[in-house]
Amino acid sequence: MNNPILVAANLQKSFADLAVVKNVSLSLDEGEFVSLVGKSGSGKTTLLSLLSSLELPTSGTVSLCGKDIIKASESELALFRRANIGFIFQSFHLIPTLTAWENVAAPLFPEPMEQRIRRERAVKLLEEMQLGHRLEHLPSALSGGEKQRVAIARALINNPRIIFADEPTGNLDSQTGQSIMETLHKVNKEQKLTILMVTHDNELAGNADRTLTMQDGVIQ
């Protein structure tokens, strides 16, 4: 019954002669909410970038949504990410010159599609995030929590199969962080979306289906 969406085997990543990820093998099932914890500098972010196709490993294999991402070309991976993956970052990374709804719709812009449809889809998601009144605001006018909810909406707009989140509450106060977590759990449950979340907050990690702990580049 378990249906793995992400399978990584013997992943290694070194920067010059510094080994950051050492022989990691793991597997995520479809619909799972997995948190990855560990001390700062233990290699969590690096591992996340290897698993999500943002970075190539020095050695090892990654199969994501059935695709061998090690062998794919750069533009193939871009299209692959557009179709299957959503990202949420600690510092939101909204585009400062785009309004809230344009930020949400940004993954759709390269797609041949009517602007009206893009906007409709973005507005629907923003309303679900309780941001229906913030459509035309620039990121600079939004609070941290609002920014992160715009980012979540952006991550969801392509109906991805998996979301990678790197410390999504790291720049937020605990109360706002809590509500972001609730949102993530909600989409995980409602849409059967797989989520891999990096955090160094053990309490947040505890609410996940499964917690992986990383130390010195190794999953314990």
Add this chain to the structure above:
Amino acid sequence: MQLISVWREIRLRWRRHFTAILGLSIGLCLLLLLNALSNAYKEATKIPLQDVGADISIQRNGDVPEELNGVVFSCSAVTIQHHEIEAIRNMAGVRSVAQAVLLWVFQDDQFAMVLGIEPESTLGPGRLKNYMVEGRYLTNGKEALLDESFAREQGLTVGDSVAVAGQSFSVVGLVAASQAPKMVVAHIYIPLDEAQAMATVSEGVQKVSPFSSQDANVLFLTADQEAIPALSASLSEVMGKDTAISTPDTFLRKLGTMFALSDRFSAAVGLIILVVTFLLVFKTVAGGIHERAREIAVFKCIGWTNGNIRKQIVSETLAQCLLAAAIGTALAVIASWLLSLHTLDIMIPWEMAPTPHFLPGGGEPVFRTVHLPVQLSLPLIGIAFALSLGLGAIISLFCTNRISKIKPSEVLRHE
């Protein structure tokens, strides 16, 4: 994608874009003006000849009269022989030729400049038709037109007769010669063949410059515009180097300004402006990509290909270049309007309007004052837009090569 975001991009990062857009628009404005101004000078210098409906005027320099008595030639307008005139008429590029005979006539302590003109011609002195103040224009026969102030001084009017070198002409009209083109200014105008006959029998003329009844001493030519430079060269060859062949170029050279003088000057300045604006736009686009590396990495994360991002940046740059071209053109329109208020004095050398030295104002050059015809032609504006867009396209296509070097994982760093 999103050209709506371009304006926001400019507004929110105005510090970066402002200098480039302004710089580019000023550069384009200067290029437009440089070109328009150099054209304006060229056009302006056509005006003195256009005033008499001609493209080229021809006179031959000779000796001064031995005695200022009776009928003589000015030293700046001696005989051009009939066969020479016929040869000119047949030269390639020549459309029409008008002849005139300019005489200085001294009689009983009186002096008059007499111009013999072809009554049926509209070219050269034929333009006098537009300056009639009284009576009618000349026809062949013993008829004369008088300059109105000369007529007033002499107490003559239409219907009277005037004596020229012992012959009597009836005054059929008065012209405002002071307002007429300087090149055809005289006191008395008579039919060409009368003036030719007068010169033929004049001892004073024959001693200095043999003249027969079919000759003339001033020619006005119309010619094909493209043929003028070549024509002017072959004319001086045929006529000898003592001949003054006046074309718009002659006046241009007399003006002596940078703009008038050399296309090379304009080309050099234009090139400098082009290089400076190129560097400015290059710096902005390259700097923009550098500054937005993180943003570009975000686009890569969310599934934009290098091509998608390149397309976005190229179209942003093109939109800015379009804006700059529009601003530059607007600035140039305003500036050229201001410049066209400026007047220019084009010197008409004494030789071409030879008033004797003993007359008031004689011996001094006269000027034709014109407004500089500074005009931005549509093709010129089109070229400015094309230049701006071409610059933007080349630079942004080149700079966006860097995009592929930005790794999407950069978005995860330095948080």
